[in-house]
Amino acid sequence: MKRIVGLVMSALAVSGMLSAQTLNVQVGNVKYLFSASQAGKMTYQNGDSLFIMHKGFALSEIGQMYVDETAVTDNTVSVVFGSNRADLTVAGNVARYLTITQSGAHVNIAQSNDLAEEITYTLSGTSADGEFYLSGNYKATVELNGLTLTNATPVYSGAAVHVQNSKRIKVKVLTGTTNTLRDATTGSQKGALYIKGHAEFAQKGTLNVYGNLKHGIKTGEYMTVKNTTINVLSAVGDGINCTQYFLIESGTVNIGGVGDDGLQCDIDDSTTGSTGQTTDHENEDSGNVYIQGGALTINVTAAAAKGIKADGDIIITGGIVNATTSGIGKWDTDDLETKAAAGLSSDGNMTVSGGSLTLVSTGSGGKGIKCDGALVVSDSAIITVSTTGGLFYSNGSTTNTNYTGNTDRIDNSYYSSPKGIKATGPITISGGKIIVTTAGRNGEGIESKSTMTVSGGEVAVTAYDDALNAASHLTISGGMVYARATNNDGIDANGNCYIQGGLVYAIGASSPEVAIDANTEGGYKLYVTGGTIVAVGGLENGASISGGTCKQASSWNGSTWHALYDGGNLAFVFQTPAKTSSGGGHGPGGGGSQKLVVFTSSTPTLKSGVTAGGTGIFDGVGFYPATATGGSSVTLSNYSSSGW
Amino acid sequence: MKKGLLIAALTLCLTTAKAYDYPFLVFVNTSGDTTALSVSNLTLTVSGTSLSVTNNDGTVSFALTDLVSMQFSTDDGQLAESLEKVLNADAPVQVYTLEGLPLGRFDNLLQAVGRLEKGLYVVSDGKNAQKILVQ
Numbered sequence: 001m002k003r004i005v006g007l008v009m010s011a012l013a014v015s016g017m018l019s020a021q022t023l024n025v026q027v028g029n030v031k032y033l034f035s036a037s038q039a040g041k042m043t044y045q046n047g048d049s050l051f052i053m054h055k056g057f058a059l060s061e062i063g064q065m066y067v068d069e070t071a072v073t074d075n076t077v078s079v080v081f082g083s084n085r086a087d088l089t090v091a092g093n094v095a096r097y098l099t100i101t102q103s104g105a106h107v108n109i110a111q112s113n114d115l116a117e118e119i120t121y122t123l124s125g126t127s128a129d130g131e132f133y134l135s136g137n138y139k140a141t142v143e144l145n146g147l148t149l150t151n152a153t154p155v156y157s158g159a160a161v162h163v164q165n166s167k168r169i170k171v172k173v174l175t176g177t178t179n180t181l182r183d184a185t186t187g188s189q190k191g192a193l194y195i196k197g198h199a200e201f202a203q204k205g206t207l208n209v210y211g212n213l214k215h216g217i218k219t220g221e222y223m224t225v226k227n228t229t230i231n232v233l234s235a236v237g238d239g240i241n242c243t244q245y246f247l248i249e250s251g252t253v254n255i256g257g258v259g260d261d262g263l264q265c266d267i268d269d270s271t272t273g274s275t276g277q278t279t280d281h282e283n284e285d286s287g288n289v290y291i292q293g294g295a296l297t298i299n300v301t302a303a304a305a306k307g308i309k310a311d312g313d314i315i316i317t318g319g320i321v322n323a324t325t326s327g328i329g330k331w332d333t334d335d336l337e338t339k340a341a342a343g344l345s346s347d348g349n350m351t352v353s354g355g356s357l358t359l360v361s362t363g364s365g366g367k368g369i370k371c372d373g374a375l376v377v378s379d380s381a382i383i384t385v386s387t388t389g390g391l392f393y394s395n396g397s398t399t400n401t402n403y404t405g406n407t408d409r410i411d412n413s414y415y416s417s418p419k420g421i422k423a424t425g426p427i428t429i430s431g432g433k434i435i436v437t438t439a440g441r442n443g444e445g446i447e448s449k450s451t452m453t454v455s456g457g458e459v460a461v462t463a464y465d466d467a468l469n470a471a472s473h474l475t476i477s478g479g480m481v482y483a484r485a486t487n488n489d490g491i492d493a494n495g496n497c498y499i500q501g502g503l504v505y506a507i508g509a510s511s512p513e514v515a516i517d518a519n520t521e522g523g524y525k526l527y528v529t530g531g532t533i534v535a536v537g538g539l540e541n542g543a544s545i546s547g548g549t550c551k552q553a554s555s556w557n558g559s560t561w562h563a564l565y566d567g568g569n570l571a572f573v574f575q576t577p578a579k580t581s582s583g584g585g586h587g588p589g590g591g592g593s594q595k596l597v598v599f600t601s602s603t604p605t606l607k608s609g610v611t612a613g614g615t616g617i618f619d620g621v622g623f624y625p626a627t628a629t630g631g632s633s634v635t636l637s638n639y640s641s642s643g644w
Numbered sequence: 645m646k647k648g649l650l651i652a653a654l655t656l657c658l659t660t661a662k663a664y665d666y667p668f669l670v671f672v673n674t675s676g677d678t679t680a681l682s683v684s685n686l687t688l689t690v691s692g693t694s695l696s697v698t699n700n701d702g703t704v705s706f707a708l709t710d711l712v713s714m715q716f717s718t719d720d721g722q723l724a725e726s727l728e729k730v731l732n733a734d735a736p737v738q739v740y741t742l743e744g745l746p747l748g749r750f751d752n753l754l755q756a757v758g759r760l761e762k763g764l765y766v767v768s769d770g771k772n773a774q775k776i777l778v779q
Contacts (some may be wrong), residue, residue, distance in 0.1 A: 019684050021666045021716060035681075036666035036716035037758040040751075045694060047709035059695075059708065064686035067669065073735050093755075288716075 002535050022070045023092075025052065026063040029085055033040030034092030035072045054608050055095040058338050062548040069535075079132060081125035081149055094119050105129060111136025111165070123147045123161070126514035133157050135164035141198075143172040144179040144207060151184045156186020157195040157302065158213060166220065166638050167197045173228045180208040189239065191218030198244065199253070201228040211235030216258065219243070222270060222284070225294065227251045235259060239298070243268035244311070245281060245292040248319065255298045260305055262298035262323065267311045274348070287311025288346070291355060295320040303330040304339040306370075307359070312346040313373070316381070319355045328401050328608040329365035329392030329416040338394050339414035340365030344387070349373035349425065352381040359385045365403035365416030368436065374402060374425035375448070377457065380601055381432030389418040390550050391441040406440060417442035420463065424448040427470070429479065431457040435619055438463045445483070448472075451495070454479050454502065460619040467506070474522075476531065479503040482618035483636035484577065487515040491536065496524045497540070499599075501531040505574055508537030508592060516540060532571045533599035534564060543641045548601040551636035556596045562610040563628035567602030573626035597639055607631035666716035671697075675712045680717060735769040742766060742775075 021036035025577035034052050042052045042200030047473065060214040072208040077098070078089045086105045090098060090244035092328035101108045111119070111134070118140040120364035123132055134140065142163060145294065148179045149160045156162070160181035162166035163169050165634075171193075173179060181194035192211045198221035206229040209216040216232035217223075222244035229252040237264045238247070239255030254529060255262040267274050267287035278284040289310040298307040307323030321344035333340045344350065350371040361370035364581040366386030369375070372428075377383065377604070392401035393415045407415055421427075422442070427448040434457065436445040439531040445461030446452070452470035460482040461467040467483035467490050474493035477500040483490040491497065497518035514570030518526040526543035528550065536551075556562075558579035564572045576596070600605045610631030614623035666678040686699040695706045715733070731737065731753055739747045739756050742764055750756035753767060757776070769775050 023716075035758065039716055040754050041713045041715045042712045044708060044711040047707075059690045062690055065690075067683040067686040159721070331694050 001443065002242045007541065008618065017069055020069060020071065021067050022072050023052070023065060023067055024070065025065050027055060027057065027061050028407075029061065029102060032068055032090045032095045033051065033072045034095075040092060053092050053096060055092070055214035067286075068126040071152055074643075075119050076122065077109070077119055078122040078124070079107055080536075081107075081123070081127040081130050081147065083127060084129070086125070086130060087382040093117075093549065093618040100510065103155045104133045106133075106151075106154050108133045109135070111138055111140075113137050122151070129504045131156060131162065132161075132222055133162045133164070136596040137167070139166065139167040140165055141170040141172060144177065145174045146177040147179045147181070148183040149180070154184045154187045154189075156300060157194070158184040159192060161193050161262075163195045163197065165195075165623075168200060169195045169197050170200045170202060171195070171207075171228075173201060173230075173367070175204040175209045176599075177205040178208070182210040182212075183212050185212045186215060187546065189213060193217045194219075194560045196220040196536055198222040199224070199242075201225045201230065202337055203227055205229070208232065208233055209235075209236065211258075215239070215241040216255070217241070222246065222281070222359075225249065225251045225253060230254070233257055238262070239300075240264070241266075241288070244285045245277075245290065246310075247281070247287045248292065248296065252294060253296045253298075254365060255296075256298075258300055258305075259302055260299045260300075261309045262305070262307045263296070264306070264309045265287070265311060269426045273343045277313070277315075285435045286313065288313045288315060290318045291316040291321060293319045293355075295322075297322045298343075299324045299326075301326045302339070303341070304332075304365075305341050306345040307343040308345065308472040309342075310346045314344055314346040314348070314350045314371075316350075316352045316357065317354045318510045320633055321355065321357045323358075323360075324360045324362075324364050326362045327362040327366070329394065331396045331399070333396070336396070337413035338365065338392060338416045340367060340370075340392055341419075342370040343368040344368070347372045349375070350377075350423070350468040351376045352383060353377075353379040354381055356382040356385065356488045357553065359383070361385075361387045361418065362389055363392075364371055364389040364440070365418055367419045367422055369421040369423075371421075371423040371425070373423070375421070375423035375427045376428045377427075377434060378431040381434075381457075383421075383434045385420040385434075385436040386394070387418040387420055387437075387443055388439045391418065391443075393418040402441070404441060417443075417444065417464075417465070419444045419447055420461065421446045422449075423447070427452040429454045429457050429459060433458045433481075433541060434460070436461040436463065436467075438465070440464055441487075444469045444488075445485075448474075451475070452479070452493075454481055458617055459483070460617070462486070462619070463488075466490075468492065470494060473498065474518075476502050476504055480617055480622075480624060481505070482509070483515075485513065487513075488559075489513050490515040490535070492517040493524070493526075494522065497526045497532060499528045500532050501525070503532045503572055504619060505534045506533075506536070507574070507577055508594075510537070513529075514538050514540055515597070516543075518543075528599055530601060531563065531599070532601075533597070534572065534574055535597040535599075536577060536594055538595045538597050539639075539641070541641070545599070545639070545641060549603045550597060550599045550641075551604050552640035553596040553598070553606060553608075553634050556634060557608055560608055561610050561628075561631075562634070563607040563610040563612070563626070563631060564598055564600065565605045565607070566600035568605075570626055570628055571604075571613060573610065573623040573628050574618070575612075575621045577621075598636070599639075602637065606636055608634045666718055668717040668719065669697075670713055670717045671706060671714045672712045673706070674712055679704065679706075680719070682691075683716070731767065731769045731772055731774050738768050738770070740766040740768070
């Protein structure tokens with residue numbers, strides 16, 4: 001408690017147990033609180049008005065005035081919603097800057113342009129027909145303190161909470177509180193919670209959102225999340241739609257029951273275009289999605305819907321992402337091509353250096369990751385992808401969700417393949433762990449429309465089509481790669497394929513497919529210069545092999561654990577795939593005649609029927625480092641690169 | 645002289661105990677007359693052309709057209725007048741440390757006091773300066 005002791009007024013100072021005085025001025029359902037220490041001279045004018053701290057009141061509108069000891073916190077406004085009313089309390093120091101209008105529980109607060117201090121608006125209570133509408137040109141904090149608000153009949157906006165300020169709006173979902181927002185089914189609002197500026201969610205409360213007209217949460221600028229739990233339980237459009245960028249540092253975001261994408265981040269100024277990532281995100285308009293921590297669980301069902309969609313890049317350095325899509329593809333009447341669902345979709349690059357991603361896509365044509373730029377996976381990233389949808393075909397009038405025709409003969413605008421990971425740009429994997437399974441026709445495991453480089457980490461792919469495919473060169477110089485295709489090549493480069501190091505276990509389908517392929521027809525070649533290789537289905541004809549010895553086993557047992565030795569040292573223990581009665585376990589016939597080729601830096605030897613142990617890799621079909629006991633030697637012969 | 649007053653003030657601080665920071669609301673009418681009313685259970689009611697002020701001591705009515713201002717006060721009415729003899733209570737003030745370093749500008753003296761830490765300051769309204777102790 002502070003007092004002034006001036007040399008004139010000091011003799012009148014008081015001490016002891018002090019209490020503050022507050023003048024309460026009640027106007028309608030709004031109570032203005034003027035602290036005695038701040039109120040100063042309150043002037044009456046013309047017998048009809050009263051000015052307190054430059055806030056003018058018509059005396060006729062004042063319901064009551066009284067003095068009590070209510071504590072006043074500067075720069076605060078509280079709104080308590082009731083069934084058909086809302087009671088507001090306004091700190092006197094900011095009263096002059098606010099124009100408040102109400103209709104029942106619909107509240108409209110307009111901040112004057114003279115406001116130069118941030119106001120905290122604390123919203124609480126319950127109303128089945130109310131709203132909070134704020135406008136102004138200054139940043140603000142909106143605290144949700146146990147608010148349950150449905151906007152049934154829009155007055156100012158159809159949103160439950162609408163902040164028109166094009167500034168930084170901090171949304172504090174107060175710790176320990178649960179808040180629920182529902183917008184109207186009519187109107188022009190873009191979200192049940194709409195913030196025209198940039199929204200920074202904070203504190204550890206829970207916010208439930210139902211978007212009854214369009215999105216669940218819509219921000220006109222960037223959106224960040226720290227600690228908060230956000231549940232978008234339904235939305236006609238996207239669960240969360242923002243621009244500039246989205247960043248989650250911690251907290252939980254759950255999205256389901258939406259009619260479009262789970263989380264979509266757009267570039268705000270499409271004319272100027274992306275700024276790219278900026279230092280400290282200053283003035284950033286990139287359309288990027290940053291996931292640094294927290295947990296996102298997203299379940300979308302709409303045709304071609306994305307779990308997370310970014311106009312720019314997706315950059316994941318931590319956290320947990322579980323994205324499930326079940327929608328089929330669709331014909332895009334604007335782009336005149338098919339579009340398909342994806343767990344993560346970026347128009348730009350994608351970088352995953354940490355965190356754990358589990359991406360499941362069950363719809364026709366659905367993908368785990370779709371990246372229109374470069375994809376980089378490194379460090380501690382864990383990515384698990386499963387797609388089970390069939391090949392999607394549509395020409396705008398005819399749709400087939402399990403197309404079985406030969407896509408080599410049709411324009412690629414007419415179909416979407418259910419791939420695990422697809423990048424238009426280069427794919428670079430230097431660390432982390434990637435597990436991919438695809439089951440549908442044309443379902444390549446990991447595909448780059450450019451180059452692919454693996455230098456570290458663990459990659460385990462079981463795919464219907466090529467397990468790894470690069471439209472250009474494909475290089476493996478380190479790490480561990482398991483690439484099994486049931487209907488095509490294990491590893492397929494449409495340029496050169498370089499195996500320079502690492503551990504590679506590739507399984508191709510029956511001839512003419514191979515375990516490791518390069519575009520020989522196009523004048524390219526497979527170059528093996530290092531590493532440890534097990535290739536069920538053989539290598540591409542004309543491979544250049546150096547830096548080690550390549551052997552082949554003309555006879556091998558299916559579903560059997562084998563130990564590969566490099567000059568007497570145990571290099572790798574693996575389980576061969578099962579063989580089917582049709583002759584092969586990895587494709588439509590012919591598998592029984594597949595050759596098993598091994599390559600090590602020294603001289604490879606092979607044992608079959610070993611008891612395996614060690615560190616499990618490759619989704620359960622390998623050990624490295626490994627132990628092996630027992631078993632019998634497999635006869636190996638010199639490999640000829642002239643083909644099979 | 646000033647030093648003596650301060651010592652006297654501090655002495656009073658130790659010996660005086662009241663319930664409020666600002667125990668009075670002082671009304672000023674168009675004639676310059678002041679009426680100080682205790683804020684204990686004080687309510688103000690506008691009725692037609694008059695303002696009725698009720699507290700534990702009873703009810704006082706003012707003709708609204710006669711009212712100029714009201715102000716919280718630590719005394720029974722002399723404070724405002726005394727204060728205004730030195731500083732314009734409504735004027736923006738500049739606050740300095742005793743060493744003369746500017747600390748900030750405030751809408752009025754009371755706002756400044758509300759925001760200042762405990763200590764000794766010099767306050768100027770542009771015309772006059774006043775040393776104050778905030779405690």
